Amino acid sequence: MLKISQRFFSSTCRTAQQQQQQPLMIKNSRIAASVILTRAPQITRSATPFEQAYFDYKEKNERQTSAVFPQDFYFKKGSVAERRWKEDVQARDAAMKDPSVSLTQAIQQQQQQQDTTTTTTTTITGTPIQILDRTTQADKDNDIKKLDRALQHNLYLIVKQHQQWQFPQTDLQANEYLHEAAERHLSESCGKDMDVWFVGRQPITFYKQSPSRKEDTEGLKARMYAGQVKPNNKDVSDFAWVTKDEMATYLSPDYYKAIKDSLGDL
Template sequence: MLRHTLFNAKRGLATASPLVIKNARIQASVILSRTPQITRDASPFEQAYFDYREKLERQESIATPTEFYFKKGSVAERRWKQDEQARSEAMKDSAVSLSNAVSQSQATWEKENEGLAGINKADKMERSSKADVENNKQSLDRCLQRTLYLVVKKADAEPWQFPESAVDTSEYLHEAAERTLKEECGAAMDTWFVGRQPIGVYKQASTRGLENGSKTFFMKARVYAGQVKPSKQVSNFAWLTKEELSETLAPEYYKAVKDSLGDI
């Protein structure tokens, strides 16, 4: 309690004295990311390589003794034989993937045997979520195979940006970043700041009659649980991929941070 009181008192005194160095207001910003939750999609080259390796291994492997693994005349045996036929046909055509051939064979078998489809069936989870279908950019459940970054909008007329605020003369850069994230986005998120050193800087000259320009230092952080609870000064927020950031942020602003963002 005493520490909390002293911190508030410190903030009250520091608010009137923002940190200015060489005619530039120092600001702290947070690049908060959510890491991928599932494996990413394979590239066309990777898919071709995996298919090549799979066909090569099949060509060099010993045939499976079906009489040992499957009861004669059983549903499992019939399904296996249909899958094997699809694999054999795929082996003759280099343009056909073994995985795709088996998937199509299984889909055909289930359609023709609807009454038996539930036997020994393993359901595969969808790679897209409800948030993807609804294009809900405020949800952390979207684009599960990609890294998402938090951006906020202070007012309708202002551009999108990462959470940021001025640094006080009585606090360190990483302290200002942590404070900014809680003040603008609430304390309902479990986050971890990767380090105490900034990973980028954005310089802006004096505008709109301001006496000083600004230097915004970006701190890296990750979110593990929870969700944004925006304050009154934040009118909107979104979780975006790197490609979406390039379309949403101002060009010069994005240029200052793009090398610090992961493509995955």
């Protein structure tokens, strides 16, 4: 009697496990869950020519209508600070007469000249402010596997799966929610060394495969905060972090057309 119970229990467990591993079928179509994993912009975007022209006009208009600065009250006569202030005022006055130069650019150019001509002012007024380059080494090398590239834009993770580029994707198993399938596959195929937050449990995009494949893909949005992808080379053979515009050169036209409206340009 005990052996019969054990055989019945083992067969029941195997049956339940097989049912759970079988892809979910709805109207003869498989349901797939994919992850739209995003690395948010790390720096503010550059202003457009129209925005820059507006900021320059506003800055010059405010200077033209502002009250006279009482420099005798703030600077000691003959001091280095007074001399630097007068040089800045001359640079601003010259920029006010030249529409092609903004006040900010004029001051930056003036400060660069001051820093290169003398070292005394650096010791008195402190370390000068340095504006770093907005392009990184990864941008110059066009290294699409680095996360420190295209800092002004969103980066999206695409993987080479089944010999084609797409978002990380897996079939939805029986008794499994979409977000559970997406989290499971991302961890299994891309590694666990990532700090990922799923924005919600509802898909933000839908892609219906060709009638011959009979597969419907639901895309869930997630954010990448730290770590890096480590593909297992079984489901995922390669990966890339690309912008929305760069993605068009990797994905198939139908796939890109279906998902592009759910992606941000920044």
